[in-house]
Amino acid sequence: MGKRFGDVVALQDVSFDVRGGELFGLVGPDGAGKTTLFRILTTLLVPDGGAATVLGLDVVRDFWAIRRRIGYMPGTFSLYPDLTVAENLEFFASVFGTTVERGYDLIAPIYRQIEPFRDRRADALSGGMKQKLALSCALVHRPDLLFLDEPTTGVDAVSRREFWDQLGILRASGLPILVSTPYMDEALRCDRVALIQQGRILEIDPPREIGKRYSRPLLAVPAEGATRYHLLQTLRGFSHAYSVYPFGEELHYTDRRAGTAPDAIATELAGYLRAHGLRDVEARPIAAGIEDAFMALMSQGANELADAAA
Amino acid sequence: MKAIAAQTLTKRFGAFTAVDAITFDVAAGEVFGFLGANGAGKTTAIKMLVGLLAPTSGEARVAGFDVHSQRDDIRRSIGYMSQRFALYADLTVRENIQLYGAIYGLSDEAIAAGTTAMLERLNLPGHADDFVASLPLGWKQKVAFSVAMLHEPKIVFLDEPTGGVDPITRRQFWELIYEAAARGTTVFVTTHYMDEAEYCDRISIMVNGRITALGTPGDLKREFDAATVDELFVRLARPAGATEAGSAA
Numbered sequence: 001m002g003k004r005f006g007d008v009v010a011l012q013d014v015s016f017d018v019r020g021g022e023l024f025g026l027v028g029p030d031g032a033g034k035t036t037l038f039r040i041l042t043t044l045l046v047p048d049g050g051a052a053t054v055l056g057l058d059v060v061r062d063f064w065a066i067r068r069r070i071g072y073m074p075g076t077f078s079l080y081p082d083l084t085v086a087e088n089l090e091f092f093a094s095v096f097g098t099t100v101e102r103g104y105d106l107i108a109p110i111y112r113q114i115e116p117f118r119d120r121r122a123d124a125l126s127g128g129m130k131q132k133l134a135l136s137c138a139l140v141h142r143p144d145l146l147f148l149d150e151p152t153t154g155v156d157a158v159s160r161r162e163f164w165d166q167l168g169i170l171r172a173s174g175l176p177i178l179v180s181t182p183y184m185d186e187a188l189r190c191d192r193v194a195l196i197q198q199g200r201i202l203e204i205d206p207p208r209e210i211g212k213r214y215s216r217p218l219l220a221v222p223a224e225g226a227t228r229y230h231l232l233q234t235l236r237g238f239s240h241a242y243s244v245y246p247f248g249e250e251l252h253y254t255d256r257r258a259g260t261a262p263d264a265i266a267t268e269l270a271g272y273l274r275a276h277g278l279r280d281v282e283a284r285p286i287a288a289g290i291e292d293a294f295m296a297l298m299s300q301g302a303n304e305l306a307d308a309a310a
Numbered sequence: 311m312k313a314i315a316a317q318t319l320t321k322r323f324g325a326f327t328a329v330d331a332i333t334f335d336v337a338a339g340e341v342f343g344f345l346g347a348n349g350a351g352k353t354t355a356i357k358m359l360v361g362l363l364a365p366t367s368g369e370a371r372v373a374g375f376d377v378h379s380q381r382d383d384i385r386r387s388i389g390y391m392s393q394r395f396a397l398y399a400d401l402t403v404r405e406n407i408q409l410y411g412a413i414y415g416l417s418d419e420a421i422a423a424g425t426t427a428m429l430e431r432l433n434l435p436g437h438a439d440d441f442v443a444s445l446p447l448g449w450k451q452k453v454a455f456s457v458a459m460l461h462e463p464k465i466v467f468l469d470e471p472t473g474g475v476d477p478i479t480r481r482q483f484w485e486l487i488y489e490a491a492a493r494g495t496t497v498f499v500t501t502h503y504m505d506e507a508e509y510c511d512r513i514s515i516m517v518n519g520r521i522t523a524l525g526t527p528g529d530l531k532r533e534f535d536a537a538t539v540d541e542l543f544v545r546l547a548r549p550a551g552a553t554e555a556g557s558a559a
Binding site: 030031032126153156159161182197224226228246249294299 | 346347348349393447448470473474475476477478479481485488492502503504508509511527528538539540544547548
């Protein structure tokens with residue numbers, strides 16, 4: 001599929017499939033094309049090129065049938081602010097020709113947490129409660145497929161975990177879920193993820209497979225406290241450095257020399273750092289995680305685009 | 311002099327205590343991470359510190375000025391950017407710089423010099439006349455940070471500056487923070503990315519209006535026997551039995 005808005009290419013040659021019962025993650029930063037892709041698959045936008053089917057139905061021709069069978073939680077809060085919690089839920093049930101009672105057992109694990117506030121107006125809810133109500137409204141008609149566009153953006157680390165726990169429960173019930181997120185760590189909760197950047201899918205794999213194609217030696221260097229920035233700059237000055245990025249309490253150092261033994265590089269780095277006054281810094285070979293892989297694919301993509309333009 | 315010194319700073323809205331007697335200092339040139347779950351009271355606390363909201367009780371001095379009586383002086387001494395509001399999307403990069411420079415009372419010469427220097431530092435020289443709306447989010451956030459630093463404030467407040475930003479740009483943004491701190495600017499930052507909390511000199515964790523942990527990331531991890539700040543945060547930020555609903559105003 002492809003989609004342009006004027007001169008802006010929002011999606012380019014996007015191909016993927018989501019299997020029955022799968023929790024599929026679309027992982028990428030703001031502006032990568034995630035929302036455009038969701039809008040096409042939920043029949044709110046028509047693609048310029050390519051084709052897509054959802055539940056076996058064509059997104060252009062069969063849009064009306066698709067809409068009845070999917071649940072969609074958009075990235076921006078889109079419930080009625082001046083209706084109460086209970087009224088919003090009843091409204092969404094009635095639009096789909098059903099009742100809250102008939103969907104209750106499916107939404108119960110989520111809805112019970114906000115049910116004590118059923119008479120509160122939606123605009124008076126906290127962020128986390130709004131999110132739970134929006135998910136309940138997207139589920140109340142028992143959809144065959146659930147679309148969640150950035151459900152955890154702007155949500156704190158604890159609430160994010162709770163939300164993913166709830167998705168795990170839904171997934172266990174057999175409901176296929178397509179979810180997008182800018183948070184790389186959330187990819188680990190998915191069965192498979194597609195990494196997306198600038199309208200293109202960089203890779204599709206189970207999350208634990210994604211780092212395996214990382215082709216260069218990668219080492220973690222402890223960097224706690226005040227010397228972090230100095231250490232970062234010093235490592236970047238090493239003649240074989242490919243990239244050096246902060247990663248929490250460590251720096252991740254990637255070496256240019258694919259095929260060189262990481263242990264040998266660790267010894268070399270220790271010597272180099274010692275010569276620059278940084279003693280007792282031990283680099284440790286590690287396997288690439290999803291964020292390492294994403295950044296490598298991003299810069300590789302940028303280099304290819306630059307080559308193509310040159 | 312401390313960049314920020316707060317003593318039992320409190321804000322009540324009716325019967326609800328949003329910020330409950332918080333006491334903490336931030337040293338000049340420090341990168342201070344102000345963490346907490348949604349609804350913990352961070353935004354209310356920041357609004358008091360930047361002079362947008364009068365405290366109910368308690369004291370705080372920001373850049374040496376009193377939050378009760380010298381709010382205009384505070385606003386002139388600080389920079390501020392957030393994910394929600396940073397730049398005017400329908401002005402160009404250059405126009406945004408001119409607007410903020412003028413608001414902060416910089417001369418035309420200073421604004422012109424600042425514009426050139428900023429565009430070079432950000433590696434954006436060809437984009438001065440682009441509308442901000444057309445820039446990728448990561449560029450926007452880097453420009454917004456530089457604009458917030460244009461008048462060389464003593465303290466810059468960054469409220470979730472990297473939300474939704476790609477992983478490379480997020481790290482480039484933190485290098486701008488380090489450079490600012492190395493030049494002596496105090497950085498007061500909130501984030502939902504717990505790896506970024508590790509990049510701060512010290513962090514505080516706010517729970518239900520109170521600061522329940524304060525220290526360097528290393529010291530706090532040792533004190534609470536947590537491997538990462540993420541683990542620490544998950545353990546402290548939501549007390550057992552409490553739900554977000556319980557703290558919702």
